[in-house]
Amino acid sequence: MSKDKGFVTEITSQSEDFSRWYIDVIKKAELMDYSPVRGCIVFRPDGFELWENIQRELDQRFKDTGHRNAYFPLFIPESFFQKEKEHVEGFNPELPWVTEAAGEKLEERLAIRPTSETMIGHMYAKWIQSYRDLPVLINQWANVVRWEKRTLPFLRTSEFLWQEGHTAHEDEADARKETLTMLDVYTDFAEKFLAIPVIKGEKTPSERFAGAVDTYSIEAMMKDGRAVQAGTSHYMGTKFAEAFDIKFLDRQNELQFAHTTSWGVSTRLIGALIMVHGDDRGLALPPKVAPTQVIMIPIGPAKMREAVVGRVDELFAELKAAGIRVRVDDRADVSPGWKFNEYEMRGVPLRLELGPRDMDNGVVVLVSRITGEKRIVKQDELTGEVSKMLEETQDAMYERAKQFRQDNFAAVDTLDEMKSFMEEKRGFVESGWCGSAACEKQVKEETGATSRNIPFEPATKKEVCLVCGDASKHTVVFARAY
Amino acid sequence: MSKDKGFVTEITSQSEDFSRWYIDVIKKAELMDYSPVRGCIVFRPDGFELWENIQRELDQRFKDTGHRNAYFPLFIPESFFQKEKEHVEGFNPELPWVTEAAGEKLEERLAIRPTSETMIGHMYAKWIQSYRDLPVLINQWANVVRWEKRTLPFLRTSEFLWQEGHTAHEDEADARKETLTMLDVYTDFAEKFLAIPVIKGEKTPSERFAGAVDTYSIEAMMKDGRAVQAGTSHYMGTKFAEAFDIKFLDRQNELQFAHTTSWGVSTRLIGALIMVHGDDRGLALPPKVAPTQVIMIPIGPAKMREAVVGRVDELFAELKAAGIRVRVDDRADVSPGWKFNEYEMRGVPLRLELGPRDMDNGVVVLVSRITGEKRIVKQDELTGEVSKMLEETQDAMYERAKQFRQDNFAAVDTLDEMKSFMEEKRGFVESGWCGSAACEKQVKEETGATSRNIPFEPATKKEVCLVCGDASKHTVVFARAY
Structure with missing residues (x-):
């Protein structure tokens, strides 16, 4: 893009x-x-x-x-x-x-x-x-x-x-x-x-x-x-x-x-x-929470406009009846390219394009906001294909966020190790903690990170406190927080 | 009752x-x-x-x-x-x-x-x-x-x-x-x-x-x-x-x-x-706004309790699946009579009773909170019958309220006429009004009633102001108000 x-x-x-x-x-x-x-x-x-x-x-x-x-x-x-x-x-x-x-x-x-x-x-x-x-x-x-x-x-x-x-x-x-x-x-x-x-x-x-x-x-x-x-x-x-x-x-x-x-x-x-x-293009909304799940954009030359918009309206009615939150942007005074950027910025998960050639072929083009993937799908299978792609997008967004967390997560043994990780990556750190407020405070003072929580399912099991080196009482996740 | x-x-x-x-x-x-x-x-x-x-x-x-x-x-x-x-x-x-x-x-x-x-x-x-x-x-x-x-x-x-x-x-x-x-x-x-x-x-x-x-x-x-x-x-x-x-x-x-x-x-x-x-028995809620539209009460001797409650639960599932807001009160330590009063007081529009004899006959008893009407309906026609009775109750409540308003409404020509109506009935009065704030104020001072509004569809067309007798500019509804 x-x-x-x-x-x-x-x-x-x-x-x-x-x-x-x-x-x-x-x-x-x-x-x-x-x-x-x-x-x-x-x-x-x-x-x-x-x-x-x-x-x-x-x-x-x-x-x-x-x-x-x-x-x-x-x-x-x-x-x-x-x-x-x-x-x-x-x-x-x-x-x-x-x-x-x-x-x-x-x-x-x-x-x-x-x-x-x-x-x-x-x-x-x-x-x-x-x-x-x-x-x-x-x-x-x-x-x-x-x-x-x-x-x-x-x-x-x-x-x-x-x-x-x-x-x-x-x-x-x-x-x-x-x-x-x-x-x-x-x-x-x-x-x-x-x-x-x-x-x-x-x-x-x-x-x-x-x-x-x-x-x-x-x-x-x-x-x-x-x-x-x-x-x-x-x-x-x-x-x-x-x-x-x-x-x-x-x-x-x-x-x-x-x-x-x-x-x-x-x-x-x-x-x-x-x-x-979100990313550098703007919002990216998971389909389940997105106010608009699919934005439909008619494309092609002015002389074909009426026919294309007419078909878009028919498909709109189908998707809407299936409970999909869908909108049409059929403004004539704004270019399709401008609209593509606009709805990507607004985080709409799926874009549907329909042009004169798609009409001839009985297809539409679906484009994912997240992966950029394009799919050409048959109009008579539209509802099922849209639902499927929305579900896949929802899952992909979760997996992507999980992967990001994994890439920015470290298990550490010492405060020094934590500090160098935080300088480089700024992510979450898991470590052992002796249970004393003093050690917790020292982590905060030296790294700006606070204890987020004692996870029910820690990724690791650390034996010693990252600050004092005494036996660990809890495995704790630390991070700078909003 | x-x-x-x-x-x-x-x-x-x-x-x-x-x-x-x-x-x-x-x-x-x-x-x-x-x-x-x-x-x-x-x-x-x-x-x-x-x-x-x-x-x-x-x-x-x-x-x-x-x-x-x-x-x-x-x-x-x-x-x-x-x-x-x-x-x-x-x-x-x-x-x-x-x-x-x-x-x-x-x-x-x-x-x-x-x-x-x-x-x-x-x-x-x-x-x-x-x-x-x-x-x-x-x-x-x-x-x-x-x-x-x-x-x-x-x-x-x-x-x-x-x-x-x-x-x-x-x-x-x-x-x-x-x-x-x-x-x-x-x-x-x-x-x-x-x-x-x-x-x-x-x-x-x-x-x-x-x-x-x-x-x-x-x-x-x-x-x-x-x-x-x-x-x-x-x-x-x-x-x-x-x-x-x-x-x-x-x-x-x-x-x-x-x-x-x-x-x-x-x-x-x-x-x-x-x-x-509402009435002297308590709340009366129109079905469309009622949190519970139907209260189901199993009745009959203790030895039959299990069977009756079992059947009530089946019918409950049917009504619920049809989108009807229904609840069961199957408490054993409270009498059916107590429950009848309780849910009437709470304004539940319909009561459904089911006892051993009803089970034998394949029927239930429906009782309207508003009219007291009892209907014996077949269990295999339950959803339709309940929906019908809820709709009828909704309509009946509107008609009843409208009738009440009609019975407590008077078109008057003079302030004296209005005063005697207000003493007797305390309802709404429609009359002519010259448009002056002074006349409006006098109505309020002498009757406690304020102008409610100038109705789009007045019941009458009065020619003179009820206070000063000048030509009427608007037909106004007056009433004491909360």
């Missing part, structure tokens, strides 16, 4: 400056725009539709695992944050406060929710009386705000959209099972739907959610080798139950604190999607 | 105290709960699912009419409200203000959005350069906040959920067409999906949206005769375009201001749904 035509050249290349490439792509593809409010972005229709597709798919998976949606207030009274000590320490520095409303000063300041454990804990205490009321399996789709110092569109914004699941259970076993079930839901969703391979594991204590007993995450590698935490799931023990008095009469008629969990993914998934799959 | 069993007696009757009936029903059916934040409610799963069903249906209708979703920031800088004079006057008294964030005082206060004309106007000014960029047809699903003095769950809460469509057009004709198209979308949705008959019309100047040139509404009658404004659509002229500098080069290459519209419905539709259809 020629890169010197039209505006494609306006996108900075990934190798030149990955951060600028990212901003160029999301602006040019009209996924977002900056807003006049510090750290807040506007999700433009093409960006928001990615979120709608993510939301629809995840929502179905939540419902399939027995959850229901609810909605809790945006505002959280200041006193609520005092009830769980670690939680307040974690979130207080980032809270925006409503102090006045309708011309009057409020008696108690109200925070804009950064997450809803406190409000939901307060309500669960009212709703849960007996073991018969458990489990409570509720999810919320909502906006939350964390007043961030450094922001990056989609990946870290002051206001963002997310879902937060909050569940309450009779005992630890049931709550832990839920925590891991939802981690599995996220993993399967990321890999099958977004074509993003993830590393599933447990966070080290220093990286835990504020107030959690255990935090689990899925971690994805971007094309610059940095990590994005793509989803988290927390087992809270009885900490929030004790703070908010969520008690129930158990099967032995004794009062117990409920065990709670929470889990969430956010619009940062959009950022990950772009940074995992 | 006996009313003296179980908890059904806990619901205050509508005739005794309609407001208490309303609160009893929504609390008992677990649609909502009060939150610790003044004027904000919690949407519990059974309440939120009504909103999800409303949202899914409306979203499809918006997309079918060419709109796309986007998301704009929650926060609006104070200076934005100064740009459109009427808008600031209308909304300023209700705004909550964020004055501090992350431990620091903000340089400029941020309002929590009460509606997003200003923020969206600001962004449209950046996006719209040429007539080729028009129309812009965007909708947003969001939470908004208006710090209300008197609140009522669903109908008037400080924070609520809604959608706000915001469109920009080349000229007045196109913008006015959009305004009325969306009013039609709301009308059809309210009548066909919610089974709520509405009066479609134009607001009088005193009831216009702050900053609009013209405001249109659909108005519904609750069972206490009061009105709920169920949806509004506004033509803004070029007012917001001038305030936010939304200019474009037209087809003659001249700079013009865009013509804008906005339109919205909110979670108050849930309140309307309850107050239009």
Whole structure:
């Protein structure tokens, strides 16, 4: 694909400056725009539709695992944050406060929710009386705000959209099972739907959610080798139950604190999607999440235009009826070449071309955004061929991302080894760790990488800590992270 | 249906105290709960699912009419409200203000959005350069906040959920067409999906949206005769375009201001749904919006339980496969009679009973929540019979609501006539109006009723103003309103 035509050249290349490439792509593809409010972005229709597709798919998976949606207030009274000590320490520095409303000063300041454990804990205490009321399996789709110092569109914004699941259970076993079930839901969703391979594991204590007993995450590698935490799931023990008095009469008629969990993914998934799959030509969207899966472009001389467009419209109707998300661009004042670049930049997985000769031959040309592969397929087999090529594209994108991760992954024994890898490749490092916060801190100070998680399925089994050389307690994945 | 069993007696009757009936029903059916934040409610799963069903249906209708979703920031800088004079006057008294964030005082206060004309106007000014960029047809699903003095769950809460469509057009004709198209979308949705008959019309100047040139509404009658404004659509002229500098080069290459519209419905539709259809037994939900359309209850002696439940499960699978929203309550520790009351209270449109004798006869019993009608239908015709009865129930609920409105509607010639009708019936009144704000105000002062709208299709054509007796300019519907 020629890169010197039209505006494609306006996108900075990934190798030149990955951060600028990212901003160029999301602006040019009209996924977002900056807003006049510090750290807040506007999700433009093409960006928001990615979120709608993510939301629809995840929502179905939540419902399939027995959850229901609810909605809790945006505002959280200041006193609520005092009830769980670690939680307040974690979130207080980032809270925006409503102090006045309708011309009057409020008696108690109200925070804009950064997450809803406190409000939901307060309500669960009212709703849960007996073991018969458990489990409570509720999810919320909502906006939350964390007043961030450094922001990056989609990946870290002051206001963002997310879902937060909050569940309450009779005992630890049931709550832990839920925590891991939802981690599995996220993993399967990321890999099958977004074509993003993830590393599933447990966070080290220093990286835990504020107030959690255990935090689990899925971690994805971007094309610059940095990590994005793509989803988290927390087992809270009885900490929030004790703070908010969520008690129930158990099967032995004794009062117990409920065990709670929470889990969430956010619009940062959009950022990950772009940074995992995009290239110097722009976005590259996996077919399952792509708002438009197939763009149809009629080609050929003006005198044949009417006939070609007519046939394109017929094929469009067929594909649409088969549930394929398809669009036609039959504008006469824009050249096919311009359109090819445009839809490649916008990441549409498949392009369908139809010209006069294809009409004579009863075929169309299908071109993959990812591999560049061209297939000439018979019009009367179109739906099947398109479906097949979409599936293959989805699989290929996952495999490609997995291969990239493998190429930028190293198992190391020492901090020096890690440093030289990070200088050269900037990828993920797996190593042994003694379990001390001091060693973890030293890794961060010397490499800029943080512990991403303790993978459930490490690639290796290292015997010693990369920093102190003592016996390894956990195998840890380290990376610089967004 | 006996009313003296179980908890059904806990619901205050509508005739005794309609407001208490309303609160009893929504609390008992677990649609909502009060939150610790003044004027904000919690949407519990059974309440939120009504909103999800409303949202899914409306979203499809918006997309079918060419709109796309986007998301704009929650926060609006104070200076934005100064740009459109009427808008600031209308909304300023209700705004909550964020004055501090992350431990620091903000340089400029941020309002929590009460509606997003200003923020969206600001962004449209950046996006719209040429007539080729028009129309812009965007909708947003969001939470908004208006710090209300008197609140009522669903109908008037400080924070609520809604959608706000915001469109920009080349000229007045196109913008006015959009305004009325969306009013039609709301009308059809309210009548066909919610089974709520509405009066479609134009607001009088005193009831216009702050900053609009013209405001249109659909108005519904609750069972206490009061009105709920169920949806509004506004033509803004070029007012917001001038305030936010939304200019474009037209087809003659001249700079013009865009013509804008906005339109919205909110979670108050849930309140309307309850107050239009509910009765002394509790909720009554039209099948199309009901989260559960059919509740299946196995009955008969314990020794037959296994066989009956087994057959119920088979029929459940059949109904579910046909796309019917069905649930089984096969709890053994709760009597069928208790369950009958429970699901009637929760408004489930159809109950399916199956006992040993029905099994022998190859039939089931279907009972309508609304009419009480019982039908014995063959099991091998179940899906068709259920679908038919759901459709009939939907239609019957609409007709019943329409009849109720007719029975509580009067065309009057004078204010005295209106007053005596309002004392007796508390319904809607249609009358002539000279067009003066003074006469409109007098109606309100003497009856508590406000002008709801100037209906497109008035029931009558009155020649004189009900207050001053001058020639009528408009036929107006008046009512006390929520």
